[in-house]
Every structure is written in C-alpha cells, then in structure tokens.
Amino acid sequence: MWEIDRKGFKAYLQLEKAMSANSIEAYLRDVEKLEQYLSGSNQPISPAQVTLDHLHDCVQWIAALGMTATSQARIIAGIKAFYRYLLLEDRITHDPSQLLEAPKIQRKLPDVLSFEEIEQLIAQVRLDKAEGHRNKAILETMYSCGLRVSELINLKISQLHFDVGFINVIGKGNKERLVPIGRDAIRYITLYLDDRRKIAIKKGQEDILFLNRRGSALSRVMIFLMIKELTSMAGITKQVSPHTFRHSFATHLVEGGADLRAVQEMLGHESITTTEIYTHLDREYLRDTLQRYHPRF
8 A cells, every 4th residue: 555655646746746856755765764664663554544643653753763853854744745645636534744743943044145245256257268258147147046056057048038138947846937137147148148159069058058168068066166266266254155146136135125925936936935034034134234233232
C-alpha cells in the first residue's frame, strides 16, 4: 500500500506540482521516514490508518535521532504534502497531519544592501574592459528584476520584451512569470548585445543572453566570483552573493510600500509565506531607523 501511494505521490509532484527532481526526492524521503518509523515500531499499518498520535510519536522519534529543528520541519512538510495528496485523490477521508505542528525555527534574516551600496558596487565595473557592458548588464538585471542566479544565467534573448518593458522568466519547476525590467538594465543589455556580436558563439548557445568570451553560458560560480571581487573593491564588508541582489530588490520594494502580492509575483514565490520574510526585514529597518534617529528610543 505504501509503495502504491508513494508512486502516485511522485507522479503528482512531477506532473501537477512541476517540482524539480531534487525536491521530489526530498519529499519521498520524508514519507519514507514515516514508513520507517511505523515499521520499526511494529505497527504495520497503511497510510490511511495513520492517526495524529502516530505522527506525533514519529516526530518525537525523529527528534531523538538528533535532527535539527530545520530538518524536523522539512520532514513534517513532506509528510503534510503526502497526506494532502492522499486527501485530494480520495485515498483517505481525513487528513491526520492537519493539526501536526512543526518546531519553531528562528529565521535568519539575510544581508541586504542599501540602494547606495548597490550603486557603489555596480560602479566598480570598468566599462573599458571587454566584459564591462556585460557585467554591468548582469548586475542591473539582477537588481532590477530580483532574479535567482539560475534564472539569470539561463535568460534567453527571446525572453526579452523591451518594447513593453518586461522579461519572461523561467523559474523553479519551469514556471513562467513576467517581470518588469528597469531602464538602466535595458540600456546596458542593449550595449552588451552589440559587444556580443563579436563573440564566436558555440552551437546551442545562440539564444543564451549572457555568454563568456568563449561563447558559452556563464556558470553560477562565475557570477559569484564576479560579485565577490566587486564587493571587495567597493569596500563593502557584508556577506554579498548573487542572492543578496534578490533580497535587496524585494526589501526595497516592501520598504517603498509595494503590495506583498505583487512582490510575490515578481519573485516567483509559490507561497505568500515565503515572501513575508521581507515584512520582517522591513520591521528591522524601521527599528534600526528609530534607534539611530529617535532621541528617546
């Protein structure tokens, strides 16, 4: 029974949720943890026979294995997704995981660059170098559109719609979204496209926007190293990565009063809960402002 339901769950994650292979494997391992606990505790029961008490006992067993709160929460999320699937497919009539609570996790707020720091970092790019326009375009696009680094390096020329001021982004699970792109990003991409014509482009890479000097797509590591070097040149001591630009993009929008749903759409977050971290960042910004400038704070 478990094997049949796991296979159905896997197909559901692949076809209906369009999850990546790594995410699917993680969810299946979470379900296997529950099955492992039940078989080890001499309770040979089917998924439909599992109760909330069984799940509570399983969580205690997982905690006793020495797993962190983050790992426990990860497994609980997988089990909950599994039972939502069973309910959706009428394999069960009641979801026993509905009241199952995950351990509280202290969320670490990511480093965020101020607008001045963003400008300072971008200003370190030398336009007299061969990759100058390209690197400037990369940084402007990351900050202007809040892209993940994987979305940036896979961005295609055919996804640019400068006539309407948007780009078409392929995000996690091959989900598409339209994101507005700023004037500076458009300007430097246009300049870079002139430089790009001088590159001998490798077969199969013709539509990839950002290329290295050998005509191949850039790697994540290349973007990380470029940003690390520019951060050092700018004298910025924060931990800055490609994702910092995405965090900064979202934080500046929220600080400016942008609607959280609009930010969620532009970031490509499946759940609004993920986007809500930027409201916490906004509160930290407000608290810091009070501490700096209020005479009685």
